[in-house]
Amino acid sequence: xxxxxxxxxxxxxxxxxxxxxxxxxxxxxxxxxxxxxxxxxxxxxxxxxxxxxxxxxxxxxxxxxxxxxxxxxxxxxxxxxxxxxxxxxxxxxxxxxxxxxxxxxxxxxxxx
Amino acid sequence: xxxxxxxxxxxxxxxxxxxxxxxxxxxxxxxxxxxxxxxxxxxxxxxxxxxxxxxxxxxxxxxxxxxxxxxxxxxxxxxxxxxxxxxxxxxxxxxxxxxxxxxxxxxxxxxxxxxxxxxxxxxxxxxxxxxxxxxxxxxxxxxxxxxxxxxxxxxxxxxxxxxxxxxxxxxxxxxxxxxxxxxxxxxxxxxxxxxxxxxxxxxxxxxxxxxxxxxxxxxxxxxxxxxxxxxxxxxxxxxxxxxxxxxxxxxxxxxxxxxxxxxxxxxxxxxxxxxxxxxxxxxxxxxxxxxxxxxxxxxxxxxxxxxxxxxxxxxxxxxxxxxxxxxxxxxxxxxxxxxxxxxxxxxxxxxxxxxxxxxxxxxxxxxxxxxxxxxxxxxxxxxxxxxxxxxxxxxxxxxxxxxxxxxxxxxxxxxxxxxxxxxxxxxxxxxxxxxxxxxxxxxxxxxxxxxxxxxxxxxxxxxxxxxxxxxxxxxxxxxxxxxxxxxxxxxxxxxxxxxxxxxxxxxxxxxxxxxxxxxxxx
Numbered sequence: 001x002x003x004x005x006x007x008x009x010x011x012x013x014x015x016x017x018x019x020x021x022x023x024x025x026x027x028x029x030x031x032x033x034x035x036x037x038x039x040x041x042x043x044x045x046x047x048x049x050x051x052x053x054x055x056x057x058x059x060x061x062x063x064x065x066x067x068x069x070x071x072x073x074x075x076x077x078x079x080x081x082x083x084x085x086x087x088x089x090x091x092x093x094x095x096x097x098x099x100x101x102x103x104x105x106x107x108x109x110x111x112x
Numbered sequence: 113x114x115x116x117x118x119x120x121x122x123x124x125x126x127x128x129x130x131x132x133x134x135x136x137x138x139x140x141x142x143x144x145x146x147x148x149x150x151x152x153x154x155x156x157x158x159x160x161x162x163x164x165x166x167x168x169x170x171x172x173x174x175x176x177x178x179x180x181x182x183x184x185x186x187x188x189x190x191x192x193x194x195x196x197x198x199x200x201x202x203x204x205x206x207x208x209x210x211x212x213x214x215x216x217x218x219x220x221x222x223x224x225x226x227x228x229x230x231x232x233x234x235x236x237x238x239x240x241x242x243x244x245x246x247x248x249x250x251x252x253x254x255x256x257x258x259x260x261x262x263x264x265x266x267x268x269x270x271x272x273x274x275x276x277x278x279x280x281x282x283x284x285x286x287x288x289x290x291x292x293x294x295x296x297x298x299x300x301x302x303x304x305x306x307x308x309x310x311x312x313x314x315x316x317x318x319x320x321x322x323x324x325x326x327x328x329x330x331x332x333x334x335x336x337x338x339x340x341x342x343x344x345x346x347x348x349x350x351x352x353x354x355x356x357x358x359x360x361x362x363x364x365x366x367x368x369x370x371x372x373x374x375x376x377x378x379x380x381x382x383x384x385x386x387x388x389x390x391x392x393x394x395x396x397x398x399x400x401x402x403x404x405x406x407x408x409x410x411x412x413x414x415x416x417x418x419x420x421x422x423x424x425x426x427x428x429x430x431x432x433x434x435x436x437x438x439x440x441x442x443x444x445x446x447x448x449x450x451x452x453x454x455x456x457x458x459x460x461x462x463x464x465x466x467x468x469x470x471x472x473x474x475x476x477x478x479x480x481x482x483x484x485x486x487x488x489x490x491x492x493x494x495x496x497x498x499x500x501x502x503x504x505x506x507x508x509x510x511x512x513x514x515x516x517x518x519x520x521x522x523x524x525x526x527x528x529x530x531x532x533x534x535x536x537x538x539x540x541x542x543x544x545x546x547x548x549x550x551x552x553x554x555x556x557x558x559x560x561x562x563x564x565x566x567x568x569x570x571x572x573x574x575x576x577x578x579x580x581x582x583x584x585x586x587x588x589x590x591x592x593x594x595x596x597x598x599x600x601x602x603x604x605x606x607x608x609x610x611x612x613x614x615x616x617x618x619x620x621x622x623x624x625x626x627x628x629x630x631x632x633x634x
Contacts, residue, residue: 005529005604007536008460014524014602021524058500058571065495065566066420069558073418083415087352091289094352095296101349102300102339105400109335110328112396 120164121176121199124209124248128157132241139234147224150237154220157244158213164252165206165213169614173202173628175254200254200318202625203614207466208251208378210611211473212371214596216244222481222589223364225582226488230277240365243269243372250375254629256305256315256387259379263301263344267294270372274361283360290357293343297350300340301379307333308387317382318629321389321622334392337383338400344376347438348407351431355415358427363484364589366423367477370430374469377434381441385619389626390448398446405438406545409552416559421493422483425563426476429519432552433472439549440465440534443541444620454620457540462616464533467608471526471600475518478593482512485582485590486567495566502568504579509568511590516564518597520557526597529604 003015039045048055055061073080116123131153138146168174176199201209223240227233246269249262268291275287305315307329312320324330343350354373358366384397412432419425444462447453485508492498502509518525521532531553539546581587600607618624 003603003605005533005608007533008457009536009540012523012529012532012604014529014604017523018602057574059573059575062499062570062573063565064497064499065562068562068565069417072558076414079414080418083411084418087355087415089356091292091353094289094293097349097352098293098296098339098343101342102335105339106332106335108400109331109393109396112393 117163117167119176120160120167121174121201121252122178123160124157124164124199124252125245127160128153128241128245128248131157132238132245135238135241136234146233146237147227150241151220151224153241154216154244157241157248158217161209161213161248164201165209168201168206169203169611173200173618173625175200175628196255196316197258198254198316198629199252200625200629201252202628203611203618204378204382204466204616205251207470207611207615208375209248211374211470212244212247212251214592215368215371215473215477216247218477218589218592219364219368219481220589221592222367222484222586223362225585226362226364226484228583232276236273236276239269239272240368243273243368246270247368247372247375251378254317256308256317256320258315259317260298260302260305263375263379264295264298266372266375267291267298267344270294270365270369271357273365274357274369276362276365286353286357286360289353293350293353297340297343300336304333304336304340307336316629317387318626321387321626322630324388324391326391326393330388331392334383334388334397338380338397341376341379341383342404342438344373345380345438346373346376346408346431346434347404348411348431348435351408351412354431355424355427358430358480359421359424363423363480363487366427366484367480370476370480371473373430373434374437374473377437377469381619384445385448386622386625389622394448395446398442398444398448401438401442401445402545405435405440405442406548407435408432408438409435409549413552413555413559417555417562420496422495422498422563422567423480423487423493425495425559426479426483429479429556429559430472430476432556433468433476433519435552436468436531436534436549437465437472439538439545440468443538443545444616446541448620453541457537459616459620460533461537461541462620463608463612464530464537466615467530467533467604467612468527470607470612471518471530471597474593474596474600475515475525475527478511478515478590478597479519481586481590481593482508482515483567485586488582488586489579490576495563498567498573499570499576500568500573501576501579503572504576505568505581507587508582508590511594512568513564514594514597516560518601520560521553522557524598524601526600526604529601529608 003013005012135150138149178197242265246262246266250266253259271287271291274290275284308320311329312323314320346354409432412428416425416428440461444458447458486501518527521528535546535549
């Protein structure tokens with residue numbers, strides 16, 4: 001069967017997956033079309049109501065990339081505090097890491 | 113026609129080199145012809161590579177002896193020193209040729225537009241063609257010293273290309289770091305070659321493979337090859353120069369540098385499986401490869417998450433994805449001498465790792481081209497300063513999203529198929545490794561959703577109101593890679609059966625390679 005990828009312990013068939021996704025999209029489209037008909041794009045209807053305040057400008061409302069995953073990096077602060085300083089940008093350090101890695105691999109391969 | 117077909121391996125190098133050497137002449141005397149000539153040269157080189165690959169996949173390995181007739185022996189005893197320059201292209205080399213050819217064409221079309229207003233195009237296209245020749249040579253040669261020469265061509269051309277077009281010296285700094293680190297790696301490879309030559313009086317890979325035995329000298333050479341080529345591939349802890357170079361290089365160049373670094377992976381796998389032929393402690397070395405892979409996956413993705421420079425972020429993801437390839441092939445190496453385990457999951461792990469090499473070249477190339485198109489139009493690298501570009505660059509946004517979903521291993525794109533093979537086979541070997549791989553995929557998805565949101569979503573930003581869609585040649589380059597990302601995702605079995613399985617088989621059964629060169633053994 002075309003599209004059937006055997007992985008040794010199971011299989012993956014993207015064509016079946018696509019058929020299921022297509023069916024889900026059709027159902028979603030039907031639900032969408034069953035919605036209210038009096039919605040009008042580009043009118044007052046689509047403007048957010050902010051307790052009577054003016055809508056902020058586009059540049060003020062966009063969440064910038066630097067604001068995302070703050071919690072993740074904050075939670076792993078100890079890890080990042082050690083990892084990021086290792087990336088010094090200094091060429092001598094890069095060579096030192098190469099030598100360290102080379103020696104470790106050499107010792108492991110020779111001894112084990 | 114038969115002359116061309118009979119000499120395809122020589123043309124693999126001759127065509128891009130001929131194109132490279134004529135490009136400055138066109139630039140000097142017929143500047144309008146320079147870019148079309150460079151495109152033609154890359155198309156011709158890719159056509160030779162693809163034809164060679166198809167011939168190998170249909171008819172078996174090609175052994176080509178430079179300067180010798182068809183009936184001449186591949187290994188000639190010349191006063192006791194068997195030296196001949198030969199190309200040996202088996203299914204693994206053919207697989208790498210396909211990847212390099214496709215990406216080189218897509219990137220060249222892209223560069224035709226992205227470099228249009230730039231200076232120094234003659235040298236730029238010359239270096240691009242030299243980089244292509246370096247990659248083709250690395251994955252085709254059957255001679256260790258040739259391999260070193262093409263490795264150097266690859267590294268130096270790439271370093272020179274990195275130095276283009278970023279003001280303030282930052283590109284030159286990235287290029288110097290890349291050049292120094294790769295030159296040291298190249299010297300380590302040369303030292304390893306010297307050690308093997310001192311033992312076996314030959315540079316022919318097959319001839320060395322037929323005689324090699326584990327001793328302190330050959331094992332030292334093995335470690336030198338492994339560390340130096342892992343650095344070329346951008347594996348942790350040898351990865352430091354990779355993000356520095358990738359983040360400042362022209363985006364099209366970075367896409368081809370992905371394939372250039374994968375030629376380093378080719379070198380590792382060719383040396384471990386073919387030249388050394390499994391005569392070392394495969395479990396120990398396999399675990400070394402696995403640990404390099406796990407470190408690359410975890411450190412690569414966690415370093416990507418806090419990045420603000422979009423290209424640096426992509427570069428760390430390139431490091432992370434290299435880990436998957438090392439993990440898959442490392443598992444296969446660990447069980448190389450355990451026939452039951454190799455049959456149960458080792459071969460699938462190998463196929464998954466190799467499939468991921470090809471997939472990564474396609475989707476990461478696509479991501480660099482899409483991000484390069486954004487930078488081309490906005491002149492901004494920081495994700496903190498972008499937003500709402502999906503309103504103006506709809507096609508670029510779609511291509512980026514496809515690439516992002518593919519790298520995160522979301523079905524039905526190609527990244528999912530190869531990652532699934534790696535997950536399942538690795539789980540059978542060691543469940544912890546599979547869990548780490550899956551967690552890294554989740555973090556990859558998180559990271560790319562951040563980038564997608566930061567670049568393309570949100571309201572239209574006033575400062576980007578005039579931004580237009582990328583030029584058509586750049587879109588064409590992205591379309592080529594997108595087609596492979598989607599088609600290989602929907603029909604992974606066709607590609608695995610036709611290309612990946614033969615490539616994995618070529619590595620796991622090195623006897624085919626050896627007998628092709630040695631004619632059944634010395």
